[in-house]
Amino acid sequence: MVEEGGFIRRSRRRNAKRMSYAESDEDVKQESDTEYQPDAGVKKESDEDVEIIEDPEIKKEEDPGEIPGPESKEEQDVDDDDDDDDKPLSQRRKRSRGSGSKEGQQKRGKRQTKKKKEPKPKISNFDRNTEKLFQQHPQLRSVFPELQKAVIPAPERAPQPAGMTIRLLPFQLEGLYWLEKQENSKYNGGVLSDEMGMGKTIQMIALIMSNLAHSPTLVVAPTVALMQWKNEIDEHTGGALKVYVFHGANRTNNVADLKGYQVVLTTYSVLESVYRLQAYGFRRKTGLKKERSVLHNVDFYRVVLDEAHNIKDRQSSTAKAVNELRAQKRWCLTGTPLQNRIGEMYSLIRFLDVEPFSGYYCIKCDCNSKRWRFSDNMHCDHCGHVMMQHRSFFNHFMLKNIQQFGAEGPGYEAFQRIQVLLKSIMLRRTKVERADDLGLPPRIVTVRRDYFNEEEKDLYRSLYTDVKRKFNSYVEEGVVLNNYANIFTLITRMRQLADHPDLVLKRLPGSDASDGVIVCQLCNDEAEEPIESKCHHRFCRLCIKEYVESFMEESQKRLTCPVCHIGLSIDLSQQSIEVDMDSFHKQSIVSRLNMQGTWRSSTKIEALVEELYNLRSDNRTIKSIVFSQFTSMLDLIDWRLKRAGFETVKLQGSMSPTQRDETIKYFMKNIRCEVFLVSLKAGGVALNLCEASQVFIMDPWWNPSVEWQSGDRVHRIGQYRPVKITRFCIEDSIESRIIELQEKKANMINATINQDEAAINRLTPGDLQFLFNN
Numbered sequence: 072m073v074e075e076g077g078f079i080r081r082s083r084r085r086n087a088k089r090m091s092y093a094e095s096d097e098d099v100k101q102e103s104d105t106e107y108q109p110d111a112g113v114k115k116e117s118d119e120d121v122e123i124i125e126d127p128e129i130k131k132e133e134d135p136g137e138i139p140g141p142e143s144k145e146e147q148d149v150d151d152d153d154d155d156d157d158k159p160l161s162q163r164r165k166r167s168r169g170s171g172s173k174e175g176q177q178k179r180g181k182r183q184t185k186k187k188k189e190p191k192p193k194i195s196n197f198d199r200n201t202e203k204l205f206q207q208h209p210q211l212r213s214v215f216p217e218l219q220k221a222v223i224p225a226p227e228r229a230p231q232p233a234g235m236t237i238r239l240l241p242f243q244l245e246g247l248y249w250l251e252k253q254e255n256s257k258y259n260g261g262v263l264s265d266e267m268g269m270g271k272t273i274q275m276i277a278l279i280m281s282n283l284a285h286s287p288t289l290v291v292a293p294t295v296a297l298m299q300w301k302n303e304i305d306e307h308t309g310g311a312l313k314v315y316v317f318h319g320a321n322r323t324n325n326v327a328d329l330k331g332y333q334v335v336l337t338t339y340s341v342l343e344s345v346y347r348l349q350a351y352g353f354r355r356k357t358g359l360k361k362e363r364s365v366l367h368n369v370d371f372y373r374v375v376l377d378e379a380h381n382i383k384d385r386q387s388s389t390a391k392a393v394n395e396l397r398a399q400k401r402w403c404l405t406g407t408p409l410q411n412r413i414g415e416m417y418s419l420i421r422f423l424d425v426e427p428f429s430g431y432y433c434i435k436c437d438c439n440s441k442r443w444r445f446s447d448n449m450h451c452d453h454c455g456h457v458m459m460q461h462r463s464f465f466n467h468f469m470l471k472n473i474q475q476f477g478a479e480g481p482g483y484e485a486f487q488r489i490q491v492l493l494k495s496i497m498l499r500r501t502k503v504e505r506a507d508d509l510g511l512p513p514r515i516v517t518v519r520r521d522y523f524n525e526e527e528k529d530l531y532r533s534l535y536t537d538v539k540r541k542f543n544s545y546v547e548e549g550v551v552l553n554n555y556a557n558i559f560t561l562i563t564r565m566r567q568l569a570d571h572p573d574l575v576l577k578r579l580p581g582s583d584a585s586d587g588v589i590v591c592q593l594c595n596d597e598a599e600e601p602i603e604s605k606c607h608h609r610f611c612r613l614c615i616k617e618y619v620e621s622f623m624e625e626s627q628k629r630l631t632c633p634v635c636h637i638g639l640s641i642d643l644s645q646q647s648i649e650v651d652m653d654s655f656h657k658q659s660i661v662s663r664l665n666m667q668g669t670w671r672s673s674t675k676i677e678a679l680v681e682e683l684y685n686l687r688s689d690n691r692t693i694k695s696i697v698f699s700q701f702t703s704m705l706d707l708i709d710w711r712l713k714r715a716g717f718e719t720v721k722l723q724g725s726m727s728p729t730q731r732d733e734t735i736k737y738f739m740k741n742i743r744c745e746v747f748l749v750s751l752k753a754g755g756v757a758l759n760l761c762e763a764s765q766v767f768i769m770d771p772w773w774n775p776s777v778e779w780q781s782g783d784r785v786h787r788i789g790q791y792r793p794v795k796i797t798r799f800c801i802e803d804s805i806e807s808r809i810i811e812l813q814e815k816k817a818n819m820i821n822a823t824i825n826q827d828e829a830a831i832n833r834l835t836p837g838d839l840q841f842l843f844n845n
């Protein structure tokens with residue numbers, strides 16, 4: 072009876088642990104690299120009677136990448152318990168019986184005395200689990216030793232591919248040699264991670280040209296880069312490559328059509344939307360309807376992901392959509408270094424299908440699989456062992472110890488393993504390393520500091536006093552994080568006021584739709600690339616992304632919607648909401664102001680006008696790019712510059728790829744057009760604007776990488792003039808504190824190896840204190 076009771080208690084304890092595991096797993100899922108709960112809903116373009124379909128997979132898929140370390144008490148106990156699982160019940164009972172009996176106690180006593188004499192060396196849980204993994208999967212033992220031994224061939228130059236009308240630079244020919252070798256290796260692809268603007272596109276086109284028998288190649292790119300790919304291919308391959316742009320309402324739905332092309336170009340959002348319609352369908356009045364995805368039914372030779380960090384969230388529907396593509400060779404292009412973003416790297420490894428790094432392994436049997444499949448939320452579909460007994464190779468050997476120990480001890484070893492893997496699958500060169508090949512002119516960055524005029528100062532002071540009072544009361548009550556949404560919105564208002572008071576005083580009404588215009592609920596501007604949260608609030612993609620990424624709470628559980636303050640759930644990579652053009656009335660701030668009468672410009676806008684006047688010269692046009700995060704600011708600048716006699720063009724997120732392309736071409740080719748106004752939300756990445764040599768950044772932001780990317784639009788191959796980047800800062804406002812904070816964070820990026828970029832982007836309570844501390 073006692074024995075039975077003991078057994079029953081024991082089994083109950085085990086269940087309790089399973090439960091707490093399931094809970095904690097859910098918790099850590101929130102801590103995944105995107106730090107938000109992906110929203111699975113999406114709407115099919117232009118179908119009014121379409122209902123949102125949930126993605127059942129997203130919720131179901133557990134993420135071993137996020138399992139708490141085996142060092143946690145919970146997991147340690149379960150592992151110990153589960154050693155019994157393979158034994159017959161009678162033996163388990165015997166052990167349990169023995170432990171309660173006199174004989175058992177005597178034995179234990181003996182064991183304890185023995186233990187005192189020769190203490191066993193303590194084995195860490197990591198080592199214990201590693202050994203279990205190796206026992207069941209002996210082939211894993213040699214993975215790292217072999218990688219370490221692998222000979223990385225000395226860089227050689229491939230011949231210039233026939234048919235390419237552009238001469239590849241020496242380091243690009245080396246890149247081509249590496250691409251060819253890598254594609255024919257067991258990895259079937261890899262990551263080309265040259266710094267921005269060094270010609271990753273050109274090198275990939277050269278790879279396609281080097282063997283035209285293999286086709287088609289699918290290139291997935293951000294919308295802003297789509298036409299650039301087409302132009303680069305058309306210009307530099309003398310018509311040798313037939314290109315199909317899979318985008319827009321008239322795209323084909325015939326698989327055979329695509330097979331006739333060497334290159335198919337599409338965007339992440341189109342790919343995600345066609346995949347969703349195929350996998351989950353959409354509801355019409357007549358019932359659930361699924362639609363076959365053309366892109367997922369072609370056997371591509373190769374798939375190239377441009378700006379591959381778009382799939383950094385492996386739980387996002389975009390990552391799922393790319394993983395389901397059929398291709399023999401897989402490539403990722405990204406200009407951002409991977410070493411510092413270990414969690415994000417995993418998503419790329421999964422797309423590249425690098426074995427054994429992308430797989431899951433059972434520590435109880437030889438079961439291994441590419442997918443995490445636990446239909447009953449407890450047992451593996453393949454082997455029946457419980458979740459806890461499965462390990463993600465990448466997570467176990469690389470991620471977990473870094474998360475736990477940083478760059479020390481076992482964390483350092485894990486970091487070394489990552490380096491070894493990257494050596495085999497990634498090529499990265501920097502502009503500094505290849506300065507001789509590139510022949511790039513210098514790049515000078517300056518901060519122009521101005522002071523508010525009296526009227527602006529009064530307005531700013533009253534807003535600031537109010538904000539500081541609120542912030543201090545949150546600090547006193549210890550509720551800073553609970554009020555993060557409020558604080559973030561208030562900082563946005565202060566930044567807008569530093570640009571021009573009208574951005575705050577004349578902003579659009581609080582509702583998220585006004586006259587067909589979607590209004591971002593964070594910046595209160597017309598939303599750029601609008602996306603929607605589960606609670607149905609709409610934001611510019613960039614505004615909400617920055618909001619999510621800046622929140623420092625590790626679990627992200629307390630992150631709330633800035634509007635309704637319930638827990639925020641939003642898929643940052645969802646397709647933008649299409650604006651209904653029939654009911655759309657452009658609500659530019661200019662149309663809401665009396666510009667002819669009493670309107671006053673601002674200190675910052677006048678500072679820009681002064682800079683641009685100083686650039687004017689009689690014998691040549693010096694072209695400039697002006698970046699702002701706020702579209703209304705760009706509207707005001709546009710109006711003011713036109714009055715001052717400057718010809719301008721503007722790039723906004725609401726433009727179609729063709730409109731963007733035409734606007735860029737107009738700026739590049741029209742000698743009279745001096746200023747290009749670019750919304751940071753629309754044109755921060757993947758733009759080639761090297762006709763310009765001056766960059767003006769209107770509103771500083773604490774994430775330095777956004778500004779670096781802006782500068783890289785003009786400091787790239789093809790630039791022959793020195794590039795000057797001017798950052799505007801109103802000295803007596805929050806902007807000067809932001810710049811200081813930015814410098815602090817930039818130093819951190821350089822100083823740490825295990826600091827992921829998300830951490831740098833976060834605004835900790837300490838950072839907030841720093842911002843309000845004047």
Ligand SMILES: Nc1ncnc2c1ncn2[C@@H]1O[C@H](COP(=O)(O)OP(=O)(O)OP(=O)(O)O)[C@@H](O)[C@H]1O
Nearest residue numbers: 238239240267268269270271272273406757759788
């Ligand atoms: N060998 C070359 N000769 C002349 N121009 C070149 C050469 N290689 C690249 N370029 C030009 O340099 C510019 C930058 O190249 P590309 O867009 O391929 O860079 P990238 O590394 O993909 O940049 P990003 O990371 O910003 O997307 C393009 O305009 C391209 O035409």
